[in-house]
Amino acid sequence: xxxxxxxxxxxxxxxxxxxxxxxxxxxxxxxxxxxxxxxxxxxxxxxxxxxxxxxxxxxxxxxxxxxxxxxxxxxxxxxxxxxxxxxxxxxxxxxxxxxxxxxxxxxxxxxxxxxxxxxxxxxxxxxxxxxxxxxxxxxxxxxxxxxxxxxxxxxxxxxxxxxxxxxxxxxxxxxxxxxxxxxxxxxxxxxxxxxxxxxxxxxxxxxxxxxxxxxxxxxxxxxxxxxxxxxxxxxxxxxxxxxxxxxxxxxxxxxxxxxxxxxxxxxxxxxxxxxxxxxxxxxxxxxxxxxxxxxxxxxxxxxxxxx
Amino acid sequence: xxxxxxxxxxxxxxxxxxxxxxxxxxxxxxxxxxxxxxxxxxxxxxxxxxxxxxxxxxxxxxxxxxxxxxxxxxxxxxxxxxxxxxxxxxxxxxxxxxxxxxxxxxxxxxxxxxxxxxxxxxxxxxxxxxxxxxxxxxxxxxxxxxxxxxxxxxxxxxxxxxxxxxxxxxxxxxxxxxxxxxxxxxxxxxxxxxxxxxxxxxxxxxxxxxxxxxxxxxxxxxxxxxxxxxxxxxxxxxxxxxxxxxxxxxxx
Ligand SMILES: Nc1ncnc2c1ncn2[C@@H]1O[C@H](COP(=O)(O)OP(=O)(O)OP(=O)(O)O)[C@@H](O)[C@H]1O
Ligand SMILES: [Mg+2]
Numbered sequence: 001x002x003x004x005x006x007x008x009x010x011x012x013x014x015x016x017x018x019x020x021x022x023x024x025x026x027x028x029x030x031x032x033x034x035x036x037x038x039x040x041x042x043x044x045x046x047x048x049x050x051x052x053x054x055x056x057x058x059x060x061x062x063x064x065x066x067x068x069x070x071x072x073x074x075x076x077x078x079x080x081x082x083x084x085x086x087x088x089x090x091x092x093x094x095x096x097x098x099x100x101x102x103x104x105x106x107x108x109x110x111x112x113x114x115x116x117x118x119x120x121x122x123x124x125x126x127x128x129x130x131x132x133x134x135x136x137x138x139x140x141x142x143x144x145x146x147x148x149x150x151x152x153x154x155x156x157x158x159x160x161x162x163x164x165x166x167x168x169x170x171x172x173x174x175x176x177x178x179x180x181x182x183x184x185x186x187x188x189x190x191x192x193x194x195x196x197x198x199x200x201x202x203x204x205x206x207x208x209x210x211x212x213x214x215x216x217x218x219x220x221x222x223x224x225x226x227x228x229x230x231x232x233x234x235x236x237x238x239x240x241x242x243x244x245x246x247x248x249x250x251x252x253x254x255x256x257x258x259x260x261x262x263x264x265x266x267x268x269x270x271x272x273x274x275x276x277x278x279x280x281x282x283x284x285x286x287x288x289x290x291x292x293x294x295x296x297x298x299x300x301x302x303x304x305x306x307x
Numbered sequence: 308x309x310x311x312x313x314x315x316x317x318x319x320x321x322x323x324x325x326x327x328x329x330x331x332x333x334x335x336x337x338x339x340x341x342x343x344x345x346x347x348x349x350x351x352x353x354x355x356x357x358x359x360x361x362x363x364x365x366x367x368x369x370x371x372x373x374x375x376x377x378x379x380x381x382x383x384x385x386x387x388x389x390x391x392x393x394x395x396x397x398x399x400x401x402x403x404x405x406x407x408x409x410x411x412x413x414x415x416x417x418x419x420x421x422x423x424x425x426x427x428x429x430x431x432x433x434x435x436x437x438x439x440x441x442x443x444x445x446x447x448x449x450x451x452x453x454x455x456x457x458x459x460x461x462x463x464x465x466x467x468x469x470x471x472x473x474x475x476x477x478x479x480x481x482x483x484x485x486x487x488x489x490x491x492x493x494x495x496x497x498x499x500x501x502x503x504x505x506x507x508x509x510x511x512x513x514x515x516x517x518x519x520x521x522x523x524x525x526x527x528x529x530x531x532x533x534x535x536x537x538x539x540x541x542x543x544x545x546x547x548x549x550x551x552x553x554x555x556x557x558x559x
Contacts, residue, residue, distance in 0.1 A: 166426075169428070170426075173424060173429055174421045174424050174427055174431060177416065177429060177432065180402065180404060180405060181405065181413045184401075184403055185402055187396065189413070190384045190385050192388060192475060195385045198423075
């Protein structure tokens with residue numbers, strides 16, 4: 001009941017937000033909120049620390065950029081192609097990594113993502129250091145002009161809502177039940193007849209696909225896909241967002257993404273501009289030491305205790 | 308599935324070596340259908356390792372395992388479970404961040420064939436609630452259906468574990484020290500529970516509490532340093548001087 005009211009308020013706020021806040025900033029926020037929520041599916045619910053999610057975010061960003069700019073596909077189709085490729089990439093990397101545990105899983109995903117990154121550096125279609133610039137936004141449904149920031153905002157909001165719904169549904173599905181069983185006690189899940197690797201793989205592919213959706217959408221918003229999207233910094237940032245917001249809570253990662261993106265924007269224009277990574281690092285340390293459950297996790301715990 | 312052979316489980320020369328150290332040494336185990344069979348032995352005798360081999364959490368170095376006459380030596384853990392061999396673990400094996408009902412449902416839901424359906428609502432599992440609650444009632448946990456398992460007592464976690472195992476309708480249950488770490492009352496409860504659930508199924512259990520063993524078990528196999536020391540019913544085994552020695556050497 002309470003969550004329903006919470007969601008209604010959030011939706012209302014998101015609908016009126018672009019009249020109070022710069023839409024492009026809001027769109028950036030939504031893209032990263034989706035990215036972090038997708039990441040949470042594998043870290044928070046699958047219990048696997050991927051350190052290579054930039055490959056999916058950045059990979060989808062490039063593919064969508066190429067599809068829109070060079071092939072001239074309609075916007076929706078371009079996003080779909082980028083997202084699908086992220087899913088395929090997720091399957092390939094997942095197949096290699098999923099049998100590993102803990103630090104080895106993180107290392108393999110990182111190594112694979114670095115390979116993808118170096119491929120993007122050397123490949124021609126990515127535009128190297130300059131990135132893919134001037135990607136056309138096109139139209140939505142063939143007639144809504146996305147060059148208009150307000151139209152673009154509602155388009156991004158719709159994508160975010162869809163992605164968010166898929167994630168929260170996956171968590172609260174028969175599949176989600178098995179996934180949390182595996183996270184809680186993998187051996188027991190095995191001894192109840194579940195091939196745990198297959199469930200983890202599906203969670204990884206879903207996570208990669210939706211991270212791709214976020215990357216593709218980001219390309220359309222900024223009309224740009226660049227190496228930054230695929231850099232390992234990006235993989236690290238999404239870990240930070242998720243931990244800061246609250247691991248394994250549905251809204252946590254979106255909140256975490258909101259905080260980080262806002263901070264980055266705010267700090268970048270101020271005197272602390274050059275110190276953004278340091279500030280983020282300090283936040284990370286504080287978060288790990290003092291708020292292990294993350295912002296949303298700690299709030300939830302406080303509510304639970306006060307009843 | 309109804310195989311009428313006398314033995315539900317047979318191992319032949321089952322051996323496990325860890326870097327030159329033989330933890331399980333040439334074990335020929337025969338478990339009779341519909342019996343409660345105990346595997347006992349001093350600490351480090353290799354009991355848990357035998358369980359790990361039977362359920363393929365470890366790969367045997369040598370030897371073979373037959374279940375219902377079928378060679379399962381090379382079959383993976385999850386598939387062995389699907390064939391009806393369900394194990395418990397020496398430490399309680401539950402899913403702490405789920406409710407008791409959800410724990411049992413994890414075992415029930417595989418039959419629905421929707422366990423990969425990430426687009427379906429979890430409400431689609433509510434048809435399993437009645438069966439889950441029935442199983443929880445059977446182990447005396449009817450009041451705890453909606454409790455978070457992490458908050459439950461140790462004895463109740465073990466009872467929940469048995470309810471979850473039963474949900475799989477196992478033909479052969481492997482229980483690794485089901486009464487370990489329990490107070491006298493809980494031991495009585497679990498002993499009765501095992502007796503109750505043993506109807507129409509076979510149980511192979513590791514148990515240190517010899518009073519439990521004497522009351523429950525039809526056949527007892529004694530393991531020492533990985534090898535079978537002797538086998539028989541409780542009278543025979545407890546009269547064997549070698550068994551006393553094996554235990555005294557360690558326990559006294
Ligand atoms: N994965 C492993 N690697 C190396 N040695 C192992 C491994 N697992 C078990 N062992 C060794 O094998 C021997 C048998 O261990 P096991 O756990 O099977 O004994 P147990 O009979 O179950 O003892 P307990 O009554 O204490 O549970 C022990 O010496 C143990 O140290
Ligand atoms: Mg043991």
